[in-house]
Amino acid sequence: MTTVHPARPRLSPARMAPRDVVRVAAAGLRSRPARALLSALGIAIGIAAMVAVVGVSSSSREELDRQLAALGTNLLTVAPGRTIDGQNAKLPTEAEAMIARIGPVTAVSATGAISNAKVYRSDRIPKVETNGLSVLAARVGLPDSVGAGLRGGTWLNGATGRYPAAVLGAAAADRLGIGRPGPRAQILVGGEPFTVIGVLNPVALAHELDTTVLIGWDIATDLFGFDGRATTVYTRSRESQVEAVRAVLAATANPRAPGDVDVSRPSDVLAARRAANATLNGLLLGLGAVALLVGGVGVANTMVISVLERRAEIGLRRSLGATRGQIRVQFLAESLLLSALGGVGGVLLGVLVTAGYAAYQAWPAVVPAWATAGALAATVVIGGVAGLYPAIRAARLSPTEALAAA
Structure with a gap:
């Protein structure tokens, strides 16, 4: 007589809740506050430069539009x-x-x-x-x-x-x-x-x-x-x-x-005004792209170094049951959080610089909504792309390799 044993339930690793992912990512940044601060500051400066350039240019253009409007373009x-x-x-x-x-x-x-x-x-x-x-x-x-x-x-x-x-x-x-x-x-x-x-x-x-x-x-x-x-x-x-x-x-x-x-x-001033606006828009997009690229390189550099320095932590977590996906999510979340902090700080700094310069020049202070929203969205996207390779690299480390290299 053949005895039929019930099928054993397949074990699956526990999933990390979004709150836990944020908590682990924040803990990783807090473990190296100086490096995280400097990296976020680098991103913030790049974003602030972009927002300030857009804001100052937009304020200058608004003043120019007022002057041209007085010349009867409409x-x-x-x-x-x-x-x-x-x-x-x-x-x-x-x-x-x-x-x-x-x-x-x-x-x-x-x-x-x-x-x-x-x-x-x-x-x-x-x-x-x-x-x-x-x-x-x-x-x-x-x-x-x-x-x-x-x-x-x-x-x-x-x-x-x-x-x-x-x-x-x-x-x-x-x-x-x-x-x-x-x-x-x-x-x-x-x-x-x-x-x-x-x-x-x-x-x-x-x-x-x-x-x-x-x-x-x-x-x-x-x-x-x-x-x-x-x-x-x-x-x-x-x-x-x-x-x-x-x-x-x-x-x-x-x-x-x-x-x-x-x-x-x-x-004819109307045609000249539109041509000037088109030229300024192209210039602003170019400067913004350069600033975001510099910020993305900074994030990628920070996260790669973080993976190299934290191999012991990665090996320990892997030996305790953390999956490759959880390691990948952890480092990707750190990159996104670092980029978001730098982006928010950069937007605030850029707005303050724009307001101060516009007040000094007696211009109307104008910071387009697309510039602030675009800067925040772009920093998150750049942070995700920049942190993807370090996250994948960290997830590929086996527990024994990580602990032996520590």
């Missing part, structure tokens, strides 16, 4: 052109409202020419001496749209725009001899007395305003029969959508005759 103008038969075209009275409905457009304002009004300092000036000045009806939001600032006085508002009040362009004020606006600063516009309530600084984006006298839309209609049609519409739009906005401006301003509308082309 400013487009709309004006009536000529009809098919060569006559001067006119914009519809609702052109501004229709342009304002374009999604990417952020600001719209306008001026309207008043051709039947001449400007003089007083009634004693000969009629032929007009000083080359023109009169424009202006919307209240014009300064914000063209980036105009006041040299003195105030701009037109809903109240003063209904009364004989005027704002002079910089050159117009000089030619009329108006040094300071106020109740005593009087000029004649179309034979009507107007009080100068403000004087503009030179307008870099709209030089034509420097030689004009600007009055309210309502008073222009009441005194000079202004028909309410804009002769120049100034639009601001999101920079990324400037070309798209330009493509629809003519048809939006005058749907019946888009060919009768002249639209300015985007500023």
Whole structure:
């Protein structure tokens, strides 16, 4: 009679919980704190250099973008052109409202020419001496749209725009001899007395305003029969959508005759700005790759030396039942933990350096989120790759070989 013995259960090594893996990896780093600190410091310096370079460059670019934005990279103008038969075209009275409905457009304002009004300092000036000045009806939001600032006085508002009040362009004020606006600063516009309530600084984006006298839309209609049609519409739009906005401006301003509308082309500064951004992005990626490579080499060097110095520990753990996989996981975890500590310290140091330099230069401090997140992720990946070979090498050591070499 054959006796059937029950199959013996196959023994499998105990698995280490993730918490135990982290604990063992931390213990390995604590056993050599000086070396771990120096290695983490090397990684931190590399990551800090990358983050600081990206941050300082981004802050500088933000400042550059502000300066270029002041030059009107997103400013487009709309004006009536000529009809098919060569006559001067006119914009519809609702052109501004229709342009304002374009999604990417952020600001719209306008001026309207008043051709039947001449400007003089007083009634004693000969009629032929007009000083080359023109009169424009202006919307209240014009300064914000063209980036105009006041040299003195105030701009037109809903109240003063209904009364004989005027704002002079910089050159117009000089030619009329108006040094300071106020109740005593009087000029004649179309034979009507107007009080100068403000004087503009030179307008870099709209030089034509420097030689004009600007009055309210309502008073222009009441005194000079202004028909309410804009002769120049100034639009601001999101920079990324400037070309798209330009493509629809003519048809939006005058749907019946888009060919009768002249639209300015985007500023050349916009193309230069984008080219500079592309160059800076390539430079930042290159510098970041070099910094990460240096950090990865440091991690790999530290872990290889750690394996060589800790062969006795490896042999003892193997003789007590630790598997090759557990040894591999231990050293890989040490590498990842070392890289993560260096990465976090490097990101913090890089942010502090960026903030300090930006404050010194009076720039806006900008550290892109992709730079910090990318630096942390890259250090972990580099740490894993750098620690993979030492981990595999440690796992291949047999217990007798490790203990004999100790």
